[in-house]
Amino acid sequence: MCGGVLCSALVAAQPPAVPVETILVVPDQVDIDITAVGDLRADEQVTIRAEIPGRIAQLNFSEGQAVKEKQLLVKLDDAEYVARLEESNAAVKLSEHSFSRTQDLYNKKLSSRQAYDEAVALLEQDRARQSLERVLLAKTRIEAPFSGIIGLRYLSQGAYVRAGDDIVEVVKVDTLKLDFQIPERFLPQIQVGQAVSLQVDAYPATSFPGKVYAINPHLNETTRTASLRARVENPERQLLPGMFARVALTLKQRDQAIVVPEQAIVPQGNQVYVFVVSEGKAKRVPVTLGVRLTGRVEVLSGLSIGDELVVSGQLKLRDGAQVLQLPKPSPQE
Incomplete structure (x- = not known):
């Protein structure tokens, strides 16, 4: 008190x-993260080229169009190749008749073994030519190798192409590849399936998730860095191949x-x-x-x-x- x-x-x-x-x-x-920079690449990308010479009879696509696998893109004028196949079909038919007669005579001992062998060789030669003409005719139809987006075409309908000439690109962008590199000291903490996130200048407020699916088995001898490749889902097609990306790789979560x-x-x-x-x-x-x-x-x-x-x-x-x-x-x- x-x-x-x-x-x-x-x-x-x-x-x-x-x-x-x-x-x-x-x-x-x-999340324990490391940061890197990387490049986005198409999951699949191919330049459609002519394998045989010919005139473009049809272009069955529009630039920027989505196409399905096996969809017909280009049709070359096939008149010459059809005629050559018909010629080879006739040659095979004649060779078959000739072989049949020679075989009959040979079996009756009325023909030499050399004549029989020559008939066999001629029939095989004509059948091989027939197969080749079928293949060449099939190459007048150029189809999409996978589902994707058509790029900008290089040639117009009616143009004459030689074997190997570029016609158009097909790019698969629903899923993209992300290539980036990390210093070797982080390698023990990296494994396939690890989460990554990336940002691009086109959408600075948006983070896009992905997962590492491949690690290069050797280092860059100059920079001592390891190359990683991640897969990034791109259902809205906001991301494009060639974009520069800022990458965050999650090493550990607590x-x-x-x-x-x-x-x-x-x-x-x-x-x-x-x-x-x-x-x-x-x-x-x-x-x-x-x-x-x-x-x-x-x-x-x-x-x-x-x-x-x-x-x-x-x-x-x-x-x-x-x-x-x-x-x-x-x-x-």
């Missing part, structure tokens, strides 16, 4: 409680991590601290920091889930000071 004057003096001597804002420490997920706002950290010399509230008083706690994120930082030690962490007003605190916890803002505020 104390007298009225003495008690009033003691109360007046106590410093006022420091108003602070706090949050409850809860578990969070932390599901029960403690992540706090950066402003809660109080540096002092070579050590960093936070303040927690316990029984109405501030307690200064040294912490060890981990990964830094945008506006947040991981705490590896010093904090526990369920602690009341001071996030505002800590600069006026000292260890053991009385605090006044301000109401937490409602979700609507």
Whole structure:
């Protein structure tokens, strides 16, 4: 007990409680990422070329059109190849008759073995030519090798093409390949199936997910980097082959991590601290920091889930000071 004057003096001597804002420490997920730059490539890309010479009779596509696998794209004038096949068919038919007669005579001992062998060779030669003419005729029809998007064509209908001339490109873009490189020190933490995300200048606010599916088995001897290839789904066709990409590769995920706002950290010399509230008083706690994120930082030690962490007003605190916890803002505020 104390007298009225003495008690009033003691109360007046106590410093006022420091108003602070706090949050409850809860578990969070932390992704340990490395960054790189890469290039997007088509999942499949091929230049359609003529395998035989001829005049383009039909172009059965429009530039930028989606096409299906085996869809007819180009038809060359086949009149000459049809005639050559008919000629070879006639030659085979004649050879078959000749062989039949020679075989009959040979069996009756009325023809020599040489004549029989020559008839066999002629028939085989004519059949081989017939097969070749069938193949050449089939090459007058040029089909899409896979489903994709038609590019810009190089020739017009009616143009004469030689074997090997470019006609148009077909590109598969529903799925893209992402090629990028990482330093060799990260290789032990890389495996097929690892998640990546990428951003491109065309859509700076959008992150596109992908997964690593191939790792080059040898390093670049100059840069000592490993080449990785990821597959990126592109159903909306926003991404295009040739785009430059900024890549983030997730090396590790920690599901029960403690992540706090950066402003809660109080540096002092070579050590960093936070303040927690316990029984109405501030307690200064040294912490060890981990990964830094945008506006947040991981705490590896010093904090526990369920602690009341001071996030505002800590600069006026000292260890053991009385605090006044301000109401937490409602979700609507």
